[in-house]
Amino acid sequence: MLPDIQFVQRPGVIEFGWGHLAAELLPHTELLRAATWTLTNDAPAALTYGYAQGPGRLIALLAERIAIAEHELMITGGTSQALDMLCKHLSQPGDVVLVEAPTYHLALRIFRDYKLRPVMLPGDQQGVHVTAVATLVRLLRQRGERIAFLYLVPSFRNPSGVTLSAERRAELARLATALELTVIEDEAYAELWYDLPPPPPIASFAPGSMLIRLGSFAKVLAPGLRLGWMQAPSSLIQRCVSSGMLDSGGGVNHFTAHVVLALLRAGDFEPHLLRLRNGLRARRDTLLAALARTMPRGVTWRPPLGGFFVWLRTPPTIDTTALLPIAEAAGVSYIPGERFYAGSGGRHELRLAFSLLSEADLIEGARRLGKVLREAG
Ligand SMILES: Cc1ncc(COP(=O)(O)O)c(C=O)c1O
Numbered sequence: 001m002l003p004d005i006q007f008v009q010r011p012g013v014i015e016f017g018w019g020h021l022a023a024e025l026l027p028h029t030e031l032l033r034a035a036t037w038t039l040t041n042d043a044p045a046a047l048t049y050g051y052a053q054g055p056g057r058l059i060a061l062l063a064e065r066i067a068i069a070e071h072e073l074m075i076t077g078g079t080s081q082a083l084d085m086l087c088k089h090l091s092q093p094g095d096v097v098l099v100e101a102p103t104y105h106l107a108l109r110i111f112r113d114y115k116l117r118p119v120m121l122p123g124d125q126q127g128v129h130v131t132a133v134a135t136l137v138r139l140l141r142q143r144g145e146r147i148a149f150l151y152l153v154p155s156f157r158n159p160s161g162v163t164l165s166a167e168r169r170a171e172l173a174r175l176a177t178a179l180e181l182t183v184i185e186d187e188a189y190a191e192l193w194y195d196l197p198p199p200p201p202i203a204s205f206a207p208g209s210m211l212i213r214l215g216s217f218a219k220v221l222a223p224g225l226r227l228g229w230m231q232a233p234s235s236l237i238q239r240c241v242s243s244g245m246l247d248s249g250g251g252v253n254h255f256t257a258h259v260v261l262a263l264l265r266a267g268d269f270e271p272h273l274l275r276l277r278n279g280l281r282a283r284r285d286t287l288l289a290a291l292a293r294t295m296p297r298g299v300t301w302r303p304p305l306g307g308f309f310v311w312l313r314t315p316p317t318i319d320t321t322a323l324l325p326i327a328e329a330a331g332v333s334y335i336p337g338e339r340f341y342a343g344s345g346g347r348h349e350l351r352l353a354f355s356l357l358s359e360a361d362l363i364e365g366a367r368r369l370g371k372v373l374r375e376a377g
Pocket residue numbers: 019077078079080081104153158186188216217218223227228
């Protein structure tokens with residue numbers, strides 16, 4: 001039989017590779033209540049075709065929550081669907097897309113579907129270097145290249161955990177306006193902070209420019225909902241909303257959107273988010289303490305202040321791609337750094353997700369990985 005779900009749990013392997021939430025972090029009770037309320041009280045609206053932009057009541061609530069106008073917001077089938085839709089509307093095959101190094105590997109997959117050419121931008125612990133963006137944009141345009149957009153994960157980036165500083169967000173917004181560069185900021189992890197909230201979104205620094213912000217309920221509620229939102233200039237929202245697909249099928253994931261609306265209206269979101277942050281913070285702290293005990297000399301990492309991931313750097317003698325089968329044979333898995341780069345790079349880096357595993361598995365997984373890295377180094 002075909003599988004029902006994406007995640008595969010291999011017996012005997014501690015899977016650090018999957019950036020998914022542990023079952024006990026998912027809001028079962030809240031969603032049961034919201035779905036029951038919706039089917040009891042809101043069924044005619046929830047079960048018919050939806051308004052193309054998304055249910056008006058959900059848009060009104062989200063627009064108020066993030067303090068923007070309703071015509072600048074639409075409901076999406078999650079960030080992946082939004083990225084796919086944006087590629088369709090904003091790019092042509094062969095266009096360049098600027099991305100951070102390293103970047104979210106599955107965004108690269110979507111860009112490849114549209115035959116875009118990712119060009120990676122250097123950065124540091126404050127995020128991407130804005131001067132490098134300016135130089136590259138000018139250089140590429142002088143060479144006659146078309147740049148579809150710049151794609152960033154500004155808060156607790158997948159995979160490196162880096163957060164773009166407030167100064168650079170403001171600088172980037174100014175630069176994007178001056179150069180007429182479209183920027184897509186993917187805020188998948190922005191609400192999952194464990195110490196301090198991230199700076200305001202890039203879009204808040206230059207309203208009216210082509211600054212697009214993507215939000216998702218995948219990480220703060222559940223990925224199976226397939227629900228998110230997009231903030232963009234209303235001209236772009238109108239272009240997206242007037243597609244034949246939405247005209248024929250109505251707004252995406254309309255029933256789910258009603259269930260999330262009911263959950264938000266019941267006041268169940270904020271308490272859930274607090275519980276989720278506490279559960280993830282505890283996992284992060286457990287993993288960091290275990291890494292400090294078990295990693296050999298020369299392996300380094302920075303404590304992430306939010307999100308799902310710890311990004312490890314190994315000595316140059318270790319190739320994390322070549323090491324993966326050996327690690328899996330020893331009962332521990334991860335994603336090699338190479339997957340998060342468009343060209344070369346990442347051979348001495350790897351990503352660990354702490355969102356899925358129990359505290360006992362995080363400790364045992366770190367022990368196994370430490371042993372594998374020590375033997376390889
Ligand atoms: C940075 C980033 N963006 C988007 C996604 C996927 O979002 P969605 O489930 O809303 O399509 C992920 C999931 O891992 C992610 O890490």
